[in-house]
Amino acid sequence: MKRIGVFICHCGINIAGTVDVKRVAEEVAKLDSVVYAQDYIYMCSDPGQALVREKIRQEKLDGIIIAACSPSLHESTFRTAAEEAGLNPWQCEIANIREQCSWVHTDRKKATEKAIRIVSTMVEKTRLNESLEPIPVSITKxxxxxxxxxxxxxxxxxxxxxxxxxxxxxxxxxxxxxxxxxxxxxxxxxxxxxxxxxxxxxxxxxxxxxxxxxxxxxxxxxxxxxxxxxxxxxAPFVDWSTCTGCGLCMEKCPAKVPSEFDRGLSTHGAIYIPFPQAVPNKPVIDRESCIYFKTGKCRLCEKTCEIGAIKFDQExxxxxxxxxxxxxxxxYETLPVTELQEYGAGEVPDVIDGLAFERLLSASGPTSGEVRRPSDGRVPKEVVFVQCAGSRDPERYRPYCSKICCMYTTKHALLYKHRVHDGQPYIFYIDIRTGGKGYEEFYHNAEQDEGIIYLRGKVAKIFRDGDKTIVWGTDTLTGRNVEIQADLVVLATAVVPxxxxxxxxxxxxxxxxxxxxxxxxxxxxxxxxxxxxxxxxxxxxxxxxxxxxxxxxxxxxxxxxxxxxSRDHLEQDPAIAWVDEELCGGCRICISVCPYDAREYDEEKCIARVNEALCEGCGSCVAACACGATQQRNLSDSQIKSMVTASLGGE
Amino acid sequence: MSERTGLAPPKSPPVRLTRETVSGGFKKRVIELSGQNMDSCYQCGNCSSGCPVAQEMDILPNRIMRLAQLGLKDDIIHSATLWICASCFQCTVRCPRGIDIQGVMDTLRQIALDEGVDHFGPDQIDPEQAASVPQPGLVGVYRKLST
Structure with missing residues (x-):
């Protein structure tokens, strides 16, 4: 017969406020195998753990139950304490009488009865628990x-x-x-x-x-x-080991491909390096755009390359x-402008997204850092920035805040103002969120000293009128609708995976x-x-x-x-599935239900094995096994049966 | 819209914001005369919530600041708020951005008077009352509230 000790935690009033912990201790002390039952105000505290250790030694306990909070919180605390007192950690179980009892009930009498049953159930489990050892797993560093x-x-x-x-x-x-x-x-x-x-x-x-x-x-x-x-x-169709990255091939390539890096604001050849500081600085051939791959003729790059690094047959x-x-x-990506119907759906040439504006501002960009609008290359004098373009709109686009737009839009307006002194930036926003070190100060400065006009409200419509882009919005702070004849509109499109x-x-x-x-x-x-x-x-x-x-x-x-x-090997929880090889008929139903690919078929023995390193102990295969060959350690059929009986009141 | 019969004229016509409106003449003048940077105002509303005469105003002080940020002169100079303001300095003392809001109000009153907007005229006082009001009071009120 096992000698089981039960330790019941008050958790201040978290448990004791609803559950009569003294009564739980009295009742469970009457159960078979329970030789000790005690309540304590905070079992997880140092004195609480000391009590557990002391009683394991004093009462020669070979199984303990901590009736307290969820095992996801303190299971390891108490298993460690048990181990320190010489008890196998898998002989320590947690009876959750907080999340699953005191926190969800108000009737003290019924909650106390339920707590007694929860503890009784774990007593049944503990009675049949085996001592286990963690499974060592090797590690590729x-x-x-x-x-x-x-x-x-x-x-x-x-x-x-x-x-x-x-x-x-x-x-x-x-x-x-x-x-x-x-x-x-x-x-x-x-x-x-x-x-x-x-x-x-x-x-x-x-x-x-x-x-x-x-x-x-x-x-x-x-x-x-x-x-x-x-x-x-x-296949880059370039031998990177010999290519020197000289770039001659790119100069000769006659194809014109919109640059993804420059958000379509410039073009490069079919053989290209996305940007000058690329690492590695080696070109690739875009098969879709390459004239040779499309028509079978050209190979200009190959003729140009003196070292013969172009390899059209590469796989x-x-x-x-x-x-x-x-x-x-x-x-991430950003929500394509084409999805924003009311903002011109990508049809209005001077409506671009934030990343495109970054390229216009960038010294290495298509305009060498001069802000020039895509339609006619003119310097825009009135620029409207639209925040939450697709963010915070659960009905039509994305429900969440894209988080970075408030700050980068302010930065955009600021940098625009630095480049075009007589230009006027406007920012439409719903809220300005500047949580971050130095962020509010950055925004404050932009708002106060840079002449940026912030308009609180969403833009309803953007459309083309002559060479102007008309923006219809509102300013909820004055209660007035607003129209701006913009030269350029920048949308802070939603960040999407x-x-x-x-x-x-x-x-x-x-x-x-x-x-x-x-x-x-x-x-x-x-x-x-x-x-x-x-x-x-x-x-x-x-x-x-x-x-x-x-x-x-x-x-x-x-x-x-x-x-x-930093570890030499990993330790896997041993409370996982195992197979009684005598009973297994090799039906492989376990393999089909396992969500972790932990079951595998042994062709030689015609049985299904458990990969101990992969098994998470979820129990799917145990439930699916028709002949009872698969069992879970410390959750055997007989344990579950007696636990169910106890949870139903012992009948 | 207003030409159509049977419909009331629009009460909130959309405003067209341009570089001239939001950073041009009127706004520059307010900044020059008051010495205050209205763009610093982030519309917390502290000036309005603490104002002892706000209940008499047609436009609350924070919105006056907002209208000034956008350079919407007409909305401001026709507002009764400028004349209700008691110049008690409560708003100035409490502004978290350190704007002298009362100073801005003074400036706006001055601009309204320069623009020929009378808030008060002789026809608005009935003769009986006029007889009982001391003359210096009348002079004071004309000086403050009319051109």
């Missing part, structure tokens, strides 16, 4: 970072600096992401490329970073510490890698929230981890955020990876 924007670059650099190998995968031909497109950054107005390019170069040259640009993750299998990753290196390569942890930092992220998360088997951004394990306490172990997240792929936050989060994610890699 090499990280994969998906996405070469500032988040991915920062995470890769931090991991690499700690001495671990990193593969940085980027689907474009250069790392840099959106930050490389920006002109200057708020609130300090330092040049974006000036602060980004040193990091790009560092990532490109770091001995621990293997850069894989123009590449995409095809498939991920395995589990934390032991992932197998297949990466597709798209995609598949590379397989063993990886221990994966950081997803795939960034990349379309490709949706496909990627299916391959990684990580989760996204309702708006398509990556989900974190806990919104406050585990913000850089995915719920699936071994996967970490960083940057705007998780939700709209600015550069400082992105960098901080990327370093946070890297730190999690480094902490994972």
């Amino acid at each position: 090499k990280a994969l970072v998906i996405g070469g924007g500032i988040a991915g670059i920062q995470a890769a650099l931090d991991i690499a600096d700690s001495g671990h190998k990193v593969i940085l995968v980027e689907k474009e031909s250069s790392i840099g992401g959106h930050m490389a497109q920006l002109s200057e950054t708020f609130p300090t107005l330092d040049c974006s490329q000036c602060i980004l390019t040193p990091k790009m170069v560092a990532a490109g040259k770091h001995r621990n970073i293997q850069l894989m640009t123009y590449s995409e993750v095809e498939e991920v299998s395995g589990y934390v510490g032991n992932f197998n990753v297949r990466i597709r290196r798209k 995609d390569q598949i590379i397989e890698e063993e990886i221990g942890a994966i950081i997803t930092a795939t960034g 990349r379309e490709s992220t949706a496909e990627l998360v299916k391959k990684l088997r990580i989760q996204t929230g309702p708006n398509g951004f990556l989900s974190e394990a806990h919104p406050k306490l585990r913000p850089v981890e995915s719920i699936n172990s071994g996967f970490f997240i960083a940057g705007v792929a998780q939700g709209p955020r600015d550069i400082p936050e992105t960098v901080a989060q990327a370093s946070g994610a890297a730190c999690k990876v480094i902490s994972l890699f």
Whole structure:
């Protein structure tokens, strides 16, 4: 017979206010196997834990139950305390009488009865608990970072600096992401490329970073510490190992392709490097636009290249890698202007989005930093900025705040004013949100000293009239509708997750929230981890955020990876499924129901095995198993049966 | 719209904002005369909520500030608010952005008078009352409220 001790926590008045804890102690003391039952005001406090340890020794307990809050909060606290007193941690169970009892009931008598049943149920479980040992799992100390924007670059650099190998995968031909497109950054107005390019170069040259640009993750299998990753290196049709990046081929290419980097405000050839500071600084041929690929004639680039680096017969390569942890930092897109019908749906030439305006402001942009409007190249004298273009509009577009627009629009208006002194910027906004170090001051200065007119209200309609763009809006602060004959309109379009992220998360088997951004394990306490172990997240792929936050989060994610890699092996919870090989008929229903790919078929023995490293102990296969061959450790059929009986009042 | 029969003239016609309105003559003049930067006002409304005579005003002080930011002169100079203002300095003392709102009000009164907008005329006082009001009072009121 087991000797079980029950420790009932008051949690101040959280439990004791609704549940008669003394009575719970009296009643459970009467149960078989229970040799000790005691209540205490805060069981998780040091004296509370000391009481647990003392009684385990004194009463020679071989099973304990802590009746308190959810096991997600203090299970590890009490299992550690048990272990310190010489008890196997899996002989310690938590009876949740707070979240599932005192917090959801008001009737003291009934809540007390329920608490007694919850504890009795755990007594039944504990009676049959086995002592278990954690399962050691090996770990490959090499990280994969998906996405070469500032988040991915920062995470890769931090991991690499700690001495671990990193593969940085980027689907474009250069790392840099959106930050490389920006002109200057708020609130300090330092040049974006000036602060980004040193990091790009560092990532490109770091001995621990293997850069894989123009590449995409095809498939991920395995589990934390032991992932197998297949990466597709798209054919650039240029031999990057011999190419010197001289750029002659790009000069000769007769094709004209709108530059994605310049948001369509300039063109490049079919063979191109997206921007001068690209890392690696090697061109790719855009197969869709290349005259040779389309017509079979041209090959001008090939003729120009003296070293013969152009390789039209190049094919995609598949590379397989063993990886221990994966950081997803795939960034964002912005809502296309074409989706905003009332703002001209992309048909009005002088209505552009914020990223396009960044390119107009950028010294390396298509106008070398002079603000000239797309339609006729004139310098606009009246510029209207429209915030919340698609954000905070749950009925038609996106329900959330895109967070960065208030600040970047103010920056845009400010930089415009710095470039065009006699120009007049107007900003339409719903609210101005400037939460961040130095942000309110930045906005205050722009509003007070730069002559920017802020108009509180949404713009209803934007349309073309001659060479003017008419903006109909309102100013709720005067209660007057407003019309502005603008020369240029800049829309702060909603930040949205990349379309490709949706496909990627299916391959990684990580989760996204309702708006398509990556989900974190806990919104406050585990913000850089995915719920699936071994996967970490960083940057705007998780939700709209600015550069400082992105960098901080990327370093946070890297730190999690480094902490994972600091161990020699991982410990897996042993309370998982196991198979009675005598009973298993090899029907494989378990394999079909397992959400973690943890069940596999043994061809030799014709049975289904459990991959202990992958099994999360969810119990799906246990429930599905027709012949009872699959069982869960410390949740056997007989345990569940007696627990159900106890929960029903012992009848 | 107003030409159509049977319909009341529009009460809130849309305003066309231009560079001239929002940073031009009127606004420059208010800034020059008052020495105050109205663009600093972020419309918290503290001036209005603390104003002891606000209940008599047709446009609250914070909105006067807003109209001044946008250079909407006509709305301002025809407002009774300028003349209700008791110049008690409550708004000036409380403004979190340090704007001398009372000073702006003084300026706006001056501009209204310069523009020939009388808030008060002899025809607005009935003869019986006129007889009982002391002469210096009448002179004072004409000086303050008319051109």
